[in-house]
Amino acid sequence: xxxxxxxxxxxxxxxxxxxxxxxxxxxxxxxxxxxxxxxxxxxxxxxxxxxxxxxxxxxxxxxxxxxxxxxxxxxxxxxxxxxxxxxxxxxxxxxxxxxxxxxxxxxxxxxxxxxxxxxxxxxxxxxxxxxxxxxxxxxxxxxxxxxxxxxxxxxxxxxxxxxxxxxxxxxxxxxxxxxxxxxxxxxxxxxxxxxxxxxxxxxxxxxxxxxxxxxxxxxxxxxxxxxxxxxxxxxxxxxx
Amino acid sequence: xxxxxxxxxxxxxxxxxxxxxxxxxxxxxxxxxxxxxxxxxxxxxxxxxxxxxxxxxxxxxxxxxxxxxxxxxxxxxxxxxxxxxxxxxxxxxxxxxxxxxxxxxxxxxxxxxxxxxxxxxxxxxxxxxxxxxxxxxxxxxxxxxxxxxxxxxxxxxxxxxxxxxxxxxxxxxxxxxxxxxxxxxxxxxxxxxxxxxxxxxxxxxxxxxxxxxxxxxxxxxxxxxxxxxxxxxxxxxxxxxxxxxxxxxxxxxxxxxxxxxxxxxxxxxxxxxxxxxxxxxxxxxxxxxxxxxxxxxxxxxxxxxxxxxxxxxxxxxxxxxxxxxxxxxxxxxxxxxxxxxxxxxxxxxxxxxxxxxxxxxxxxxxxxxxxxxxxxxxxxxxxxxxxxxxxxxxxxxxxxxxxxxxxxxxxxxxx
Numbered sequence: 001x002x003x004x005x006x007x008x009x010x011x012x013x014x015x016x017x018x019x020x021x022x023x024x025x026x027x028x029x030x031x032x033x034x035x036x037x038x039x040x041x042x043x044x045x046x047x048x049x050x051x052x053x054x055x056x057x058x059x060x061x062x063x064x065x066x067x068x069x070x071x072x073x074x075x076x077x078x079x080x081x082x083x084x085x086x087x088x089x090x091x092x093x094x095x096x097x098x099x100x101x102x103x104x105x106x107x108x109x110x111x112x113x114x115x116x117x118x119x120x121x122x123x124x125x126x127x128x129x130x131x132x133x134x135x136x137x138x139x140x141x142x143x144x145x146x147x148x149x150x151x152x153x154x155x156x157x158x159x160x161x162x163x164x165x166x167x168x169x170x171x172x173x174x175x176x177x178x179x180x181x182x183x184x185x186x187x188x189x190x191x192x193x194x195x196x197x198x199x200x201x202x203x204x205x206x207x208x209x210x211x212x213x214x215x216x217x218x219x220x221x222x223x224x225x226x227x228x229x230x231x232x233x234x235x236x237x238x239x240x
Numbered sequence: 241x242x243x244x245x246x247x248x249x250x251x252x253x254x255x256x257x258x259x260x261x262x263x264x265x266x267x268x269x270x271x272x273x274x275x276x277x278x279x280x281x282x283x284x285x286x287x288x289x290x291x292x293x294x295x296x297x298x299x300x301x302x303x304x305x306x307x308x309x310x311x312x313x314x315x316x317x318x319x320x321x322x323x324x325x326x327x328x329x330x331x332x333x334x335x336x337x338x339x340x341x342x343x344x345x346x347x348x349x350x351x352x353x354x355x356x357x358x359x360x361x362x363x364x365x366x367x368x369x370x371x372x373x374x375x376x377x378x379x380x381x382x383x384x385x386x387x388x389x390x391x392x393x394x395x396x397x398x399x400x401x402x403x404x405x406x407x408x409x410x411x412x413x414x415x416x417x418x419x420x421x422x423x424x425x426x427x428x429x430x431x432x433x434x435x436x437x438x439x440x441x442x443x444x445x446x447x448x449x450x451x452x453x454x455x456x457x458x459x460x461x462x463x464x465x466x467x468x469x470x471x472x473x474x475x476x477x478x479x480x481x482x483x484x485x486x487x488x489x490x491x492x493x494x495x496x497x498x499x500x501x502x503x504x505x506x507x508x509x510x511x512x513x514x515x516x517x518x519x520x521x522x523x524x525x526x527x528x529x530x531x532x533x534x535x536x537x538x539x540x541x542x543x544x545x546x547x548x549x550x551x552x553x554x555x556x557x558x559x560x561x562x563x564x565x566x567x568x569x570x571x572x573x574x575x576x577x578x579x580x581x582x583x584x585x586x587x588x589x590x591x592x593x594x595x596x597x598x599x600x601x602x603x604x605x606x607x608x609x610x611x612x613x614x615x616x617x618x619x620x621x622x623x624x625x626x627x628x629x630x631x632x633x634x635x636x637x638x639x640x641x642x643x644x645x646x647x648x649x650x651x652x653x654x655x
Contacts, residue, residue, distance in 0.1 A: 051649050054557070056557060056647075056648045056649040056652070057647065057648075057649045076556070076561065076562045076644070076648075077561040077562060077563065079648075080556055080559050080560055080561040080562070081559070081561070083556075083557060083558065083559050084558065084559020084560075085559070089557050089558065091652070095550075095553075095554045095557070095652060096554075097551055097554055097555075098551075099250075099251065099254035099255055100250070100254070104250070108555070108558055109558040109559055111243060111247065112555075112558065112559040112560050112561075112564065113559070114243070116243070117242075117243055117246055156558065160558075160559070
């Protein structure tokens with residue numbers, strides 16, 4: 001399997017008052033199709049790492065290769081292009097646009113790929129159907145439950161057929177039952193061959209992944225191979 | 241572009257209050273500006289209409305009664321004007337006076353034709369009175385030089401007098417009896433806003449000889465040349481004229497009571513000044529109204545863009561470029577300001593047209609109208625609308641520019 005993400009000596013410091021060295025020489029390789037979780041205490045740098053991986057934030061020194069392309073000093077437009085083509089995001093707070101219904105939210109990434117409205121709505125409906133939300137397609141986010149919102153967000157992340165999915169605490173705002181459902185969906189997605197990186201502080205979630213990266217004070221403390229866990233229990237037949 | 245428009249329409253449809261508030265600020269600004277400008281124009285037009293077709297640069301002179309003893313004359317002497325005044329006015333002030341006319345007021349006379357009659361003020365006039373008084377000929381002609389030279393018994397009657405005396409019969413060439421003297425009707429005049437005028441005009445020379453006036457005249461009027469173009473030149477000329485008049489009639493140059501005059505040009509300038517002040521006031525109020533509209537739009541756009549920072553972050557995280565977000569906000573601003581600007585424009589123009597109709601139908605007769613055609617030049621209205629659209633666009637552009645410069649992650653975390 002080829003490497004999709006390669007980080008070499010990544011450093012990041014925030015300068016809000018006293019300098020805060022958040023990431024200290026991170027070296028990391030993630031293979032295509034892996035299901036990886038990043039764990040760590042609050043302030044360990046896991047969200048910063050995810051933001052750098054998602055090109056939502058810049059790093060100070062080091063090298064970041066995504067899909068064999070060096071991600072460094074990109075303009076906002078270039079970064080937007082990479083995000084649109086290669087990355088799908090799932091956020092803890094869902095980040096759905098409040099005045100768009102579920103279908104329009106899912107279809108939005110395709111708007112920026114210049115797909116016609118009719119075509120993107122059709123594709124969005126297909127994804128909502130796969131995630132069991134067809135009947136909720138024309139509902140506004142305020143009319144959906146937390147689990148439904150997160151599934152809409154997953155559909156939106158998938159619709160542009162990205163190379164990797166970055167999920168920042170995807171179950172953080174959900175109850176345990178809904179969390180399990182969401183993780184089940186993410187695992188099904190990963191089973192299709194899509195690389196997935198989940199930032200979480202829940203060991204229950206991390207234990208569902210193949211690899212657990214433990215961060216402490218901006219340093220990778222440990223990388224655990226967790227490939228023995230049983231993924232077949234979640235079933236993979238619905239997500240293509 | 242179609243996708244962008246749909247995206248904007250979708251945003252507008254789902255954010256009705258925000259759209260309405262932005263649009264209302266635009267529409268109200270334009271509406272008020274147009275109504276204000278229309279009202280200013282209504283006053284201005286009423287003022288201009290009040291002058292009718294009369295010449296503006298005209299001075300009228302009457303003799304008064306002396307207050308100051310002078311050159312052996314006691315005070316209290318009546319000053320009578322005569323043909324010599326007309327003569328020196330025309331010849332000695334040819335640079336300032338375009339032409340001069342004299343008038344003999346013969347008082348009210350009974351004019352009859354057959355069994356019909358009316359009482360009419362009879363005036364002995366010069367041909368150029370038609371210009372100074374702004375008379376229009378409905379039929380026939382006005383008094384001419386031949387009438388003056390040959391002291392003809394020609395008479396020009398008003399349209400109203402013709403209707404009373406002749407009903408539907410043709411009056412031109414017919415003889416009328418003016419207090420026992422027969423005159424031939426040579427013309428029928430009318431005057432704007434003077435439908436009830438019944439004055440009748442005969443040649444000055446005829447009036448003086450038939451009614452035994454010698455060379456006396458009641459008043460003289462003269463039209464000024466372009467040399468008199470402002471208040472200063474008008475005052476200078478009048479001072480010189482009064483001095484000459486005083487020497488002609490042997491009255492003290494300081495005796496203001498001995499000569500009475502009405503300088504229509506100075507009155508025009510005074511009213512013009514008031515008119516200009518109204519115009520300036522209307523524009524100032526209008527500009528401030530427009531500014532308040534701009535401030536309103538800017539505030540709403542500023543709040544709107546700030547409110548949407550998180551939305552922009554979401555859009556950027558899924559692949560929106562800064563330019564596409566900027567385009568979204570700017571085109572939305574243009575869309576809202578244009579639509580609502582047009583609504584304000586149509587409502588404003590509609591109201592001014594309605595007022596124009598109301599005031600036009602309430603006018604008429606000899607009563608003055610204080611509000612005439614209170615409408616706005618469509619170019620001014622369009623320019624104001626365009627200005628507000630540009631302002632609305634800029635009001636959206638700068639906060640949007642600031643918003644798209646915010647790091648995506650910061651925008652996403654914006655509460």
